[in-house]
Amino acid sequence: MSKVLVTGHKSPDTDSVSSAIVYAYLKNKQGFDAYPVRLGEVNKETAYALDYFNVEAPALADDEAKQDVEEVILVDHNERQQSIDDIENFKIIEVIDHHRIANFETRDPLYYRAEPVGCTATILLKLFRESHIDIPKDLAGLMLSAILSDSLLFKSPTCTDEDIKSALELANIAGVDTEAYGMEMLKAGADTSGKTIDE
Amino acid sequence: MSKVLVTGHKSPDTDSVSSAIVYAYLKNKQGFDAYPVRLGEVNKETAYALDYFNVEAPALADDEAKQDVEEVILVDHNERQQSIDDIENFKIIEVIDHHRIANFETRDPLYYRAEPVGCTATILLKLFRESHIDIPKDLAGLMLSAILSDSLLFKSPTCTDEDIKSALELANIAGVDTEAYGMEMLKAGADTSGKTIDE
Numbered sequence A, B: 001m002s003k004v005l006v007t008g009h010k011s012p013d014t015d016s017v018s019s020a021i022v023y024a025y026l027k028n029k030q031g032f033d034a035y036p037v038r039l040g041e042v043n044k045e046t047a048y049a050l051d052y053f054n055v056e057a058p059a060l061a062d063d064e065a066k067q068d069v070e071e072v073i074l075v076d077h078n079e080r081q082q083s084i085d086d087i088e089n090f091k092i093i094e095v096i097d098h099h100r101i102a103n104f105e106t107r108d109p110l111y112y113r114a115e116p117v118g119c120t121a122t123i124l125l126k127l128f129r130e131s132h133i134d135i136p137k138d139l140a141g142l143m144l145s146a147i148l149s150d151s152l153l154f155k156s157p158t159c160t161d162e163d164i165k166s167a168l169e170l171a172n173i174a175g176v177d178t179e180a181y182g183m184e185m186l187k188a189g190a191d192t193s194g195k196t197i198d199e
Ligand SMILES: [Mn+2]
Pocket: A009, A013, A015, A016, A076
């Protein structure tokens, strides 16, 4: 079985980084040889979440990470311009996303799971349930972080009841207080000290 | 709640017609006001299946069917040129399909469920299970017909183990012998008497 990369979008946010890590974990449990990657620097908010739950950041999708890779899975995006630069060199075997579909095309049938919810992690929770695979505590923490980030602590208009329900379920597994943790995480992300010009 | 049309592709085959009928049934059970439609004449194979299981053909997607409709669900296709001619006048809220994705774009997030299996009906069976909704005997018969048609009685290279497993489960609900029924259905479709030049 060949290596499969799982990647979020460029300028990765907490959902893109967390969902790549979490979905790669699920795919490995299902027998794939899956590796999470990222398409840019980890931002401060995401760094806070990774540090809090003691999870390593995915590797950058550089030439080394892409060596011998033929297949990729996209999470938290589908548009070509948001994806790996040389996406046409890979077969996209799956997409898990919560955005509109645009500038996306495949040569072959694939597994595409999009739902009109506020966060990819909300869909991933469903996929864990459907596969009857348990979510480790640290990964539940990352999924919670993704929902709190995308929904701005449930205040975003894109946040659905399902996102809130999922977040509370994940907070329970992760063993954190949603409000307190969410505030700290967003605060860490809003800290502008040391930001690069790009940000 | 406004009317939602559920449509398969142009030159409808048994999967497109059956999946429109079956998924409209499921959406109605979920509280939608959904109506199956078709984008062309019912072919002989499909007519045999509808007649066998005593189910009415969907209405043609004409101006009357489209009146007051703002939302559509696509089954068994996604490409714009295979869909309703004035597809840009509608909001596509869902797609259930087993083909590659191409020439497809939405303005808003949607529910998109594609799986690399041999037939849309195989995915629909999963959706019924996930919703804990029972499949009526006649609709199980149509779903079986769709799988037997798309898979050419399990002989097509696109046929997966999941299609076969699903077909046997559906045959059990429908109370028919898969082989015998499938042969009769394919034979009815192969009958060239009275075919139009287009076919
Ligand atoms: Mn994102």
